Amino acid sequence: MKKHIFNAGPSVLPKEVILEASEAIKEYNRSGLSILEISHRSKDFIEIIEEAKSSVLELLNLPSDYKVLFLHGGASLQFSMVPMNLMKPAVGSAAYVDTGSWSAKAIKDAKLFGEVSVIASSKEEGYGFIPKLESIEDSFDYVHLTANNTIYGTQFKSFPKTNSPLVCDMSSDIFSRNLDFSQFDLIYAGVQKNSGAAGTTIVVVKDQLLENLEKDQKIPSMLSYKAHLEKDSLLNTPAVYAVYISLLTLRWIKKNGGIQGMEQRNNEKSSLLYKEIDRNPMIKGFVSPESRSSMNATFEIIGEENKNLFEKLCEDAGIVGIKGHRSIGGYRASMYNALALESVVSLVEVMQNIEKKSYHLV
Numbered sequence: 001m002k003k004h005i006f007n008a009g010p011s012v013l014p015k016e017v018i019l020e021a022s023e024a025i026k027e028y029n030r031s032g033l034s035i036l037e038i039s040h041r042s043k044d045f046i047e048i049i050e051e052a053k054s055s056v057l058e059l060l061n062l063p064s065d066y067k068v069l070f071l072h073g074g075a076s077l078q079f080s081m082v083p084m085n086l087m088k089p090a091v092g093s094a095a096y097v098d099t100g101s102w103s104a105k106a107i108k109d110a111k112l113f114g115e116v117s118v119i120a121s122s123k124e125e126g127y128g129f130i131p132k133l134e135s136i137e138d139s140f141d142y143v144h145l146t147a148n149n150t151i152y153g154t155q156f157k158s159f160p161k162t163n164s165p166l167v168c169d170m171s172s173d174i175f176s177r178n179l180d181f182s183q184f185d186l187i188y189a190g191v192q193k194n195s196g197a198a199g200t201t202i203v204v205v206k207d208q209l210l211e212n213l214e215k216d217q218k219i220p221s222m223l224s225y226k227a228h229l230e231k232d233s234l235l236n237t238p239a240v241y242a243v244y245i246s247l248l249t250l251r252w253i254k255k256n257g258g259i260q261g262m263e264q265r266n267n268e269k270s271s272l273l274y275k276e277i278d279r280n281p282m283i284k285g286f287v288s289p290e291s292r293s294s295m296n297a298t299f300e301i302i303g304e305e306n307k308n309l310f311e312k313l314c315e316d317a318g319i320v321g322i323k324g325h326r327s328i329g330g331y332r333a334s335m336y337n338a339l340a341l342e343s344v345v346s347l348v349e350v351m352q353n354i355e356k357k358s359y360h361l362v
């Protein structure tokens with residue numbers, strides 16, 4: 001039975017990516033070797049990682065004074081790499097916007113390295129919206145934002161103006177919508193949500209940002225952006241297979257209209273779902289409409305018996321991964337790039353069916 005994969009991450013991948021990736025396990029590029037057996041120093045892999053890096057810049061429409069790294073440790077390691085590299089030693093200061101659990105984790109780690117100012121937060125209100133923030137007057141070593149809050153289902157629609165370097169966690173919405181990416185000095189994203197399978201993390205960094213850093217920083221090599229850049233992401237063995245799957249996913253994005261194509265696809269899916277959430281009396285959205293994420297829609301079903309019915313109908317329809325994050329409960333539909341419109345259509349049908357069936361019950 002065909003499954004509709006609404007998992008929050010790792011998440012749905014394009015079918016053709018999975019087929020090509022499985023062929024490469026059997027044999028890569030007529031080399032007589034599986035991709036799992038090739039050297040990370042081989043011509044085959046150098047071509048893979050170089051195309052992946054240039055595809056990232058091309059898709060984000062960034063010039064060559066930005067560099068791309070494929071690193072280990074997930075987006076979560078960036079919570080400490082960012083402050084370790086970007087805060088000035090001894091007198092470091094950074095500003096963070098607290099819009100959810102991932103921001104809060106980034107803040108916690110940054111505090112180990114310097115002064116952290118939380119300049120805006122929606123924590124007290126249960127992270128149900130994105131705080132308004134047009135510009136940031138004070139100067140910091142950097143300002144950190146989480147573009148899309150995967151757990152709560154909120155998303156920045158525009159970003160504040162600031163004279164400080166702007167750092168953004170785009171784990172759950174990179175390559176999903178068209179933005180002026182040159183407003184950011186550093187972007188990071190674990191690839192398992194919108195750009196591949198678990199195992200590698202994309203970091204995009206502007207040359208200028210690293211050039212401005214003080215020379216005498218004491219950073220272990222594996223945690224230093226400069227050290228990784230000097231070795232072109234080959235400071236140690238990269239996650240060969242994960243980088244390859246990411247490349248296949250980036251090719252798929254390009255083939256399907258690039259970021260503009262993804263944005264159109266994603267808007268179509270999310271407007272369909274939010275329209276039903278707003279219309280259906282059995283369903284209540286979690287967050288303020290103006291902050292709604294086009295990637296992760298969070299909602300509650302009203303009435304215990306409707307919840308059971310909803311889960312049963314989802315199962316019958318092949319819908320998986322619809323449960324909300326364990327920290328907030330309810331339901332969450334993650335609609336990343338590779339999720340087809342027909343999957344959202346199926347979910348909306350289930351929502352309409354609980355409404356009909358529950359009216360029969362009364």
Ligand SMILES: *Cc1c(COP(=O)(O)O)cnc(C)c1O
Binds near residue numbers: 073076077146149
């Ligand atoms: C999933 C997620 C992370 C954590 O990613 P890992 O690769 O598991 O470390 C961080 N930030 C955001 C916004 C996420 O969605």
